[in-house]
Amino acid sequence: MFLCSNMFSVTLWIPIIILFGSLCDGGKILVVPLEGSHWVNMDIIIKALHDQGHNVDVIRSSSSWFIKENSSYYNSITIPNTKGMNEEFVLDVLNKMIDYERGKSFWLSAVWLFWDMVSVIYETHEMICQLITNIFESEEILKTLKENQYDLVLTDPGWGAGIFLAHKLKLPMVYNVRWTSTGEGHFEIAPSPLSYIPITGSRNTDRMNFFQRVQNSMYYLLMYFQNGYFNLAQYQALCDKYFYPPVRFNELLQGADIWLMRVDFVFEFPRPTMPNIIYIGGFQCKPAKALPHDLEVFMQSSGEHGAIIMSLGSFISVLPDEVTAEIVTAFAQLPQKVIWRYTGKRPSALGNNTLLVDWMPQNDLLGHPKTKVFIAHGGTNGVQEALYHGVPVVGIPLFFDQYDNLLRLQNRGGAKILSITTLDQSTLHAAIQNVISDPSYRLNMQKLSHLHRDTPVKPLDSALFWIEFVMRHKGAAHLRSESYKLPWYSYYSVDVAVTCFTVVLIFTLSIFLTVKYLCVKCCSRKRKNEQR
CATH class of the missing domain: 3.40.50.2000 (Glycogen Phosphorylase B;)
Incomplete structure (x- = not known):
């Protein structure tokens, strides 16, 4: 009887605790989004965070295409004198792509198209670097951001602005991610064997023959050449300018506490993953409502x-x-x-x-x-x-x-x-x-x-839980692998392989030289005996 009474009391108090807990524990979140469809899904998370009782500030450029300055569920921080993507910019890219695909240009257009796309991506990151510079050069904006005492930065790592702000303000960071500034998000944090994980643009599946694997490897090298020399270099220049002690941008990029990945394995091909990657594919989907x-x-x-x-x-x-x-x-x-x-x-x-x-x-x-x-x-x-x-x-x-x-x-x-x-x-x-x-x-x-x-938790609820988890615990370091801090030769154990090879080589040479020495000695003694 006593047990039943206690259980009834606990059951009665649970909804009250949840209700008042969500009202009292509202945090302050700084959101640094992207434009276009990236903003469409970020906007859904922002609305859900607002409904949970959190205060949300959104960084936007003064010429933002999708992100409105006035909203009922977030406060905007507009960075003056900054350019952004607009409709003309996108239509120009689209028309060039269609002209190439439909054969209106000569065969060399494939090369020019590639460089056009590289230039477009470079120009986009250049805009973001200017936005970062405008923030860091403005004492007023930096003072406002610091005084707001945010609990967390929520950003899309397709652009680097949120990564810079999280490091500058010393805040935990959560990604709403499918792409980073270098490519598909998994490649930055999880083991990604090229034998069965296709590179974006290769048009391969997870079942590749020999020639497709060669193609996949070539796309991988091209992707990292393009991003390393054209995109990441811009961000690294800002790291060198504004951060001391020195830090690599790649280390900042890979150091997010939680990666909310906008896919699941019903859609994505199966692949290795990491404990701080949370799959929220389809979080923007919901049952249909009545049409107008x-x-x-x-x-x-x-x-x-x-x-x-x-x-x-x-x-x-x-x-x-x-x-x-x-x-x-x-x-x-x-x-x-x-x-x-x-x-x-x-x-x-x-x-x-x-x-x-x-x-x-x-x-x-x-x-x-x-x-x-x-x-x-x-x-x-x-x-x-x-x-x-x-x-x-x-x-x-x-x-x-x-x-x-x-x-x-x-x-x-x-x-x-x-x-x-x-x-x-x-x-x-x-x-x-x-x-x-x-x-x-x-x-x-x-x-x-x-x-x-068929999941135990709705993807949007999972996203909200992990954002609030990072806020409650001031990060999620226990889920984050330290592998991203390793140099490439340590990550791939090249130094270990070289050391082992050297030891084996020295051992083999020692045996060979010893045997050779003994053989020479034996031959020398045999000659002396024969001469006698």
């Missing part, structure tokens, strides 16, 4: 044929006219209704079955029972939402990691990839019809969806 009335009417009007959703992500809402014309012509031949997020001029060949919108509730449309196919560029957020809702994908990758993301779905039977090189009305129409008519695509995606959802 006009969209619901349009979806219901599709009847038994259903609807197709098309979106090319946060950055891309318009395509070259000739590509758009091919797409709308293919759509006009379909019995399905189509909703396309497109902000360009209205194409003349647009069919009555196609609705162009400036914005769409993508998650809710993907979760609608009438949705048959998702036509996507292959951004991480979009493919994760398609996976969550079990919707098969027709992928049109354009640049960066998009092909590799779609390849992971195609390898599991849930997507079909179309190259922008061969995209026309016939290839697009055939791909859509194939994915809709072949039930294996939907069945495979639904299987992946069930696997993804």
Whole structure:
């Protein structure tokens, strides 16, 4: 009886403790985000942190494209006189990529395209270095940041600004990460054998033949050459200028307490990992809500044929006219209704079955029972939402990691990839019809969806727990390997191998010389005896 009474009391107090604990233990978090789709998923975590009672400050450039200065759930700290990515910047990159892929330029364009992409990435990091410089050169901004007494820095390591601020302010650091300034995040912290872990851009899976492994190794060397000489050098120059004692940027990059990785192993190929990598793939996904009335009417009007959703992500809402014309012509031949997020001029060949919108509730449309196919560029957020809702994908990758993301779905039977090189009305129409008519695509995606959802803790709840864990314990050093502090020759045991080889060599030579000496001695004695 006494035990039951105590259990009842504990049960009664648990929700009260949780409620008042979350109100009283609110921390102060400094967020240093990226633009575009990276901001879209960071924004979700910021809202959740605010709902938990935490105060959040967000660093933004004065020309930020996505990050608004005024918000009801975060305070912004705007860094003056700083440039950022804008729509013209992204469209210029997109047009160059499409021109190359569709063969409008001569064969040397492949080389020029590579250097163009290197220049674009270099210019982006240059903007971030200027933002860091403006912060560090401003006594007023630094004073404000120090007086705010933050508990933690939450950042996306695709850019280096948050890493610099965490080191400068001596704060624990948590990453919301898929990419770092050098490449896919795992390569910075976890063992990554190139024999079965594909490099982004190689277009390989985790099953590679000999020639694919050679290609994978070449991509690895190219990736580290590009980033070491063009990107990391900029950040290291700032480390040398602003930090004493001297510190390597790579050491700062690899020293985060927790890596909230925006994938899981339903989507990603299996690979070695580390204890401070927490997988939160699909944390931005949620059950579909009711659609706005006009969209619901349009979806219901599709009847038994259903609807197709098309979106090319946060950055891309318009395509070259000739590509758009091919797409709308293919759509006009379909019995399905189509909703396309497109902000360009209205194409003349647009069919009555196609609705162009400036914005769409993508998650809710993907979760609608009438949705048959998702036509996507292959951004991480979009493919994760398609996976969550079990919707098969027709992928049109354009640049960066998009092909590799779609390849992971195609390898599991849930997507079909179309190259922008061969995209026309016939290839697009055939791909859509194939994915809709072949039930294996939907069945495979639904299987992946069930696997993804079958977890003891929701990904967003896991992310919040580990952020608050780092705040409570002032870091998570016990989960962080010290391997990143080792020089490369120690990490790969080159020094040990050289020492062992030297010992064996000396031992072998000693035996050889000893035997040689004894043989010479014996021969010498034999000659003397014969001479006698």
